[in-house]
Amino acid sequence: MFTVKSFDVENPVLTSLRGLVHANPQLTLIESDKVVIRKSSKDKVSVLSGGGAGHEPTHAGFIGKGCLTGAISGEIFASPSTKQIINGVKVVHDNGSKGVLLIVKNYTGDVLHFGLASERAKSTGIDTEVVVIGDDVAVGRSKGGLVGRRAIAGTLFVHKTVGAFAEYYPSHTLNLDHAKVPGHPFESELKSDQMELGMGIHNEPGVKILSPIPSAEELIKLQILPKLLDQSDKDRAFVEFDSSDEVALLVNNLGGVSNLILSAITEITTKLLKSEYGITPIRTYQGTMMTALNGEGFSITLLNISRASKSFTEVPIIDLLDAETDAPGWPVKKFVDDAPKYNKSLLEVHSTVVKPVGTYDAKHFQKWFQAGADALIKAEPYITKLDTQVGDGDCGTTLVSGGEGITKNFDSIPTETLSQALDKISDLVETYMGGTSGGLYSIFISGLSQGLISQGADQDTPVDSKLFGQALETALDTLYKYTRARVGDSTVIDALEPFVKEFSKSHDLKQAVDAADKGAKSTGTFEAKFGRASYVGESSNVPDPGAIGLVEFLKGVATEF
Structure with missing residues (x-):
């Protein structure tokens, strides 16, 4: 036996998933997409969850009868890609599911990528819906703003109750120290006499630093339970x-x-709930269920079963909590050596078939796009400079990566119809850009493709400015289903919406670009409400890098239009 504080593992996420499946032979790992599944229940709704790794046993540890059907893992603290998610959806659907419910934690990347996957799945005839969880009381209404509360361990109650219902018929966090990502030391550690209250599960700073560290009883009595109750x-x-x-x-x-x-914390919490609030839990769950890697801390979650049952009358919530499950991460387990098989052809890159609509001039289209990508490359240093002030400094390179991912793959883009071309571009953007920006643009461009289809045009209909303007409106509406950002929130929306509205009205590209430029510049006059910029102290004097990047791309397109 030996002990270590931390050590590195090569390719830790995939290696961990392989180990999970070795220990639970009722599960199957699709290595190419980091998807873990169990045998689907025929003619029932499958429940999929997922998100960044580092929270084990969430998410894959909650796969089991009466719980999740499958889980999709991203890299550590990073959302899985849309490709991974939609491949997971296709596999469980192919195994007999009548529909797929995606449970998503309220983090921007997760919401965007799971949302785009849902939209793409729907376009292929798979009945797919998304539910977003936010249970963290450490983030109050004023701080959460439009973004809302983060999701933490309360998500597990959703996994269990929804999974049991599909099969058979609020939270607070504190930390003594940050998690250690393998191979990456955390830059700002707490002092030995300090602890953080209200940390997120992705190493986000807490809402309050306590010093000196109080006793467990003081901490729970004076800090945690009041915020919950x-x-x-x-x-x-x-x-x-x-x-x-x-x-x-x-x-x-x-x-x-x-x-x-942890057992001592459970006892202290149970005692204080009774003495201070007259509450005696009828079910108590304890264990390592949603982690922040090796974060030195714990979270306390309370589920009001009575009130939840009033909103959901089909089956008592307590029955769903008690329903049998063999999910490794839940206390009741059942060993079943009956792992499902899957059709590998479902995992082929971008196998979605999109209705061909709208002829277009592919050579001119590529020329315009190349000009836009070149403009992004030229503007990258400025965009990066802005992002180092209000973000994490990668906005410029991310946009360039997306642009180059398209221009270097022109030969893979269909030339017959614009709906098919845009669908492929959406896939390329999501592949090469990644992150939140990739998700936003990929959803928008996918919506643009669907917008052409929804206008009732056919394969031989030329795409003119009127038809394209109508498709832009549809694309914006599609994007708004998955982000609450709007004009005035200091995001790319401040440039994108004016562009869409003006082009849809005037069908004049120059006027639309001017409107986008005006909107982007306005972001330097008010505070950001979304993204990392919303967490910095002052961003009202810095224009949003993403909005500026979009305008630079559009200006480049306009030079060749």
Whole structure:
């Protein structure tokens, strides 16, 4: 036996998933997409979840009968790509599911990529819906703003209850230290006499630093439970609890707390719930269920079963919690050596068949796009400079990567119809750009393709400015299904919406680019409400890099139009 604080593993995510399947032979790993599945229940809705790795046993550890059907893993703290997600959807659908529900935690990348996957799946005839979870009371209404609350361990109650229903018929976090990503030391560690209250599961800073570190009883009594239960705190009072309510308690290890201490925390919490609030949980769950890698901390989640049952009357919530499951991450397990098979042809790159609509001049289109990509390359240093002030410094290179991913793959883009060309471009953008920007643009361009189709045009209809303007409006509406950002929030939307509205009205590219330029410049006059810029102290004097990048691309296109 040996002990280590941390050590590196080559390709840790895929290696971990392989180990999980070795220990649970009822599961199948699709290595190419980091998708883990169990045998689907015929003619029932499949429930898929996923997100960045580093939260094990969430998500793959909750795959089992009466819980999840499958899970899709990204790299550490990074959303899986749309390709990974849609391949997971296709596999479970092919195994007999009547529909697929995607459970998504409220983080921008996850919402965008799962949303785009849902839209693409729908276009192929797979009934797919998305539900977004946000349960973190550490993020109050004023701080959460339009972004909303983060999702943490409360997601597990959703996995279990929704999974059980499909099969058979609020949260707070604290940390003594940040998680350690393998091979990457965290740059700002807490002092030995400090702890953070309200950390996120992706190493986001806490809402408060406590020093000196209080006792566990003081911490839970004075800091955690009031944020969960104090109805006078109007910023965080999301769910009412009464002493007569049936309540479930979940005490979750973020990865670095010993079992001894975690059990003590469960006892202290149970005692304080009774003495301070008159609440006696009827179900208590304890363990390492949603981690932040090896984060030295824990979270406490309360589920008001009584109130939840009033909103969902088909089956008692307690019955769903108690329903049998063999998910490795849930206390009740059942060994089944019956892993499903899958059709490997479903995993072929971009196998979606899109209705061919709208003829276009492919040579001119490529010329315009090349000009836009060249403009992005020229503007990259300026965009990067802006992003180092309000983001993480990669906006310029990300946009360039997306542009080059398209221009270097012109030969793979269909030339017969614009709907097919745009669908392929959406795929290239998501592949080469990645991140939140990739998700946003990929959804928008996919919506543009669907917009052409929805106008009732056919394969031989030339795409003119009127038809394209109508498709732009559809694309913007599609994007708005998956982001709450709007004009005035200091995002790329401040440039994109004016461009779409003006072109749809005037059918004049120059006027539309001018409108986008005006909107992008305006972002340097107000605070950002989305993205990393929304978390920095002052961003009102810096224009949004993403909005500026879009305008530079459009200006480049205009030079050759």
